[in-house]
Amino acid sequence: MVPLLTSPIDVEREEARRQAIRELLGPEYSKESLVDRLWRNVNQFTGDLLDQESLGAVGSVAARAALLVIVIVIIVSLLLIARRTAGGGASRAKGIFGDRRLTAAEHREAAERLAAESRWAEAVRERLRAVARDLEDRVIIDYTPGRTAGELAAEAGRALPALADELSSAARVFDDVTYGEVPGTPEAYGIMRDLDDHLRAARPAPAGRAETP
Structure with a gap:
């Protein structure tokens, strides 16, 4: 049997992932905010999708389509969070009564x-x-x-x-x-x-x- 050859690119990619895992296990990530963690996971996921380009034209199209959907979802989510935060912050600043003063x-x-x-x-x-x-x-x-x-x-x-x-x-x-x-x-x-x-x-x-x- 002819031994399977592993390309240098695959070896480097696997090593990079192992290093990333070791880094994430470090104590500095234990206090990572939810937003930062979400953003990091999205970046990692999109990077994995883009790696599918090596699979050919079909993989490339699928990766780009998935990436576009992710970008749209992120933008919509950020807009909703910003709107809710702005509204909630303004309401809390006014306290219990808001602008009204009744008996x-x-x-x-x-x-x-x-x-x-x-x-x-x-x-x-x-x-x-x-x-x-x-x-x-x-x-x-x-x-x-x-x-x-x-x-x-x-x-x-x-x-x-x-x-x-x-x-x-x-x-x-x-x-x-x-x-x-x-x-x-x-x-x-x-x-x-x-x-x-x-x-x-x-x-x-x-x-x-x-x-x-």
Whole structure:
């Protein structure tokens, strides 16, 4: 039998891949961001596709077609991420209230109206705004423009420790439906409504005493 000969190009390519694998196992890649990892994997994949040109005209056409699809997908994904990041960043910068300033009663009324129309995500937002405004009006928390739901939960939880867990849960629900694109539900609105009722009946605990709702 005639021994199979390995071309120098194949040997160099295989050695390069082994070196790349050893490099990726290094500690500097353990903290690599998801975007960097994705970009590196795409580059490696496209490089493998382009290597198919050695298979002839059919492989070359298939590689170029696949590469074009990958480029289009990457561009569309980056545009969607940029749009979502810009929108979420702008919304978070405005805090819970955005550009609106209503009374607690007005926010509460709006929340009930939206809930009656099954517009749950909007109802969730309005009810937490009612909670925040009510706490500010009662001077349980300070008026702070641009306050986020998490900051509201942390500050109010210190003043009303018995409701701290409930406040944190409500903040997560608010963030999920506002920034995380999680659909609003009757259950989510129920969390906000119950929190609002409990807070309206609660009083800050005197120093050194536990607060009871």
